[in-house]
Amino acid sequence: MVRKPYLADLPGAARIKRRNIILNMLKYSDNEAYAEALRFIRELTAFGINLGLGRMEALLDRLGRPERGLPVVHIGGTNGKGSVLAFLRSILTQAGYTAGAFISPHLHDYRERVTLNGEMITPADVVAGIAKMKPLLAEILAAGGEHPTEFEVSTALALDWLAARRPDFVLLEVGMGGAIDSTNVVTPLLSVLTSISFDHPDYLGDTVEKIAAVKAGIIKPGVPVISAPQPPEAMLVLRRAAEERGSRLIEVGRDVKWSRGRSSAPGTMDYYGPGRVFTDLRVGLRGAHQCLNAAVALTAAELLCEERGADIPGEAVRRGLAQAVWPGRQELIDCGGKRVLLDGAHNEAGMRTLAESLREYAGTDYRRERLIVCLGVLRDKEIEKMIALIAPPAARIVVVRPDSPRAAFREAADLAAACLGAERTEAIEDPVAGIEACLREAGPGDLICVTGSFYMIGAVRAHLLNKE
Numbered sequence: 001m002v003r004k005p006y007l008a009d010l011p012g013a014a015r016i017k018r019r020n021i022i023l024n025m026l027k028y029s030d031n032e033a034y035a036e037a038l039r040f041i042r043e044l045t046a047f048g049i050n051l052g053l054g055r056m057e058a059l060l061d062r063l064g065r066p067e068r069g070l071p072v073v074h075i076g077g078t079n080g081k082g083s084v085l086a087f088l089r090s091i092l093t094q095a096g097y098t099a100g101a102f103i104s105p106h107l108h109d110y111r112e113r114v115t116l117n118g119e120m121i122t123p124a125d126v127v128a129g130i131a132k133m134k135p136l137l138a139e140i141l142a143a144g145g146e147h148p149t150e151f152e153v154s155t156a157l158a159l160d161w162l163a164a165r166r167p168d169f170v171l172l173e174v175g176m177g178g179a180i181d182s183t184n185v186v187t188p189l190l191s192v193l194t195s196i197s198f199d200h201p202d203y204l205g206d207t208v209e210k211i212a213a214v215k216a217g218i219i220k221p222g223v224p225v226i227s228a229p230q231p232p233e234a235m236l237v238l239r240r241a242a243e244e245r246g247s248r249l250i251e252v253g254r255d256v257k258w259s260r261g262r263s264s265a266p267g268t269m270d271y272y273g274p275g276r277v278f279t280d281l282r283v284g285l286r287g288a289h290q291c292l293n294a295a296v297a298l299t300a301a302e303l304l305c306e307e308r309g310a311d312i313p314g315e316a317v318r319r320g321l322a323q324a325v326w327p328g329r330q331e332l333i334d335c336g337g338k339r340v341l342l343d344g345a346h347n348e349a350g351m352r353t354l355a356e357s358l359r360e361y362a363g364t365d366y367r368r369e370r371l372i373v374c375l376g377v378l379r380d381k382e383i384e385k386m387i388a389l390i391a392p393p394a395a396r397i398v399v400v401r402p403d404s405p406r407a408a409f410r411e412a413a414d415l416a417a418a419c420l421g422a423e424r425t426e427a428i429e430d431p432v433a434g435i436e437a438c439l440r441e442a443g444p445g446d447l448i449c450v451t452g453s454f455y456m457i458g459a460v461r462a463h464l465l466n467k468e
Contacts, residue, residue, distance in 0.1 A: 077194030087297035091320030179217020368447035376456030
């Protein structure tokens, strides 16, 4: 198959794509119709988080069931969903296939949620999509139904837009949980479960087993499923669910092996899959955990080859993994000669991974004389455990308030002060003011780490890129 041109082939493509997010956001900020569509979407947050599929099914019925027949790869789990999606999308597009995607949340611009080959949905298409939805939402209410939530409307908009463009593959990221998440209306080609850990206990359950049972809801009868390594209690749940539904289960770490690359260079790995072996693959996203995410994505690409006879040449695999881009995940930005590491470690497992990366790469990418942390977290997370993980390597912590009604500010500041000492902590509500305080304090040999909620990472990232 002749490979289609792809943006990542261009010099400096990663930097271009990073800047385009900001430029596009600014370009359309004065578009009244687009701004009105975004206001409508934001107002839907008044319906809160309301899990269940009834509202979603009612909306899709009125849209003509656009999800039916979509060639979906459904990606769930707790941590690593976005990274696996980014690696898989990059492999597929390097092989010449069109890959649509739906993700959440966005960092800067709502349109990041719905893409085709990495290119965002246009403002005009968002406006048209919302205009199409409004009378259908009114019909649902008139029939006595519940109003769909913001996430359900966003999911429906994405499915409808992607169905009209008929991509070769659609990469669909689960929002929360799995069984009753609004994305769980599809019958996919393949289901993928990244690492499962404790998160959203108020919605998903208070044990890893209960959370795994909810996330296993994306396993469909007869549809193969790939799982990253899991805690033993979670893996037992997934194995039982796959067996009950007659789904082939491929476990990365057991059926598929990966290891650090033979060259031992940071960010390289060897891969031993069911059909192929690769040595010294370069992984474009930072952090030792990204080799695992890359192995999960490559396993998915292999299974898609098997299921659909898709041709994915070895060179497309190498380029795809090396050129994958996923902003805000262990992303290093140079800001006036000062290095800033952005990582949306929004729960305990994510913070543990960040702390491990800070240790492992202390002599290379994450070298520093001091580590200055800018931290913003949400109230429904395990705040005490998260701070206990990031405090030991930190010389100073600045706590900020994410732009969310669930933000934890004063309690996080008090916990940070208890861990690190009051003289080495500071509470600054505004995230931009917080990162500016970190930049003023940091010396040329220091590393600033901005971590926690994506609601905060996006605001800080936009500010830093504008400063650049």
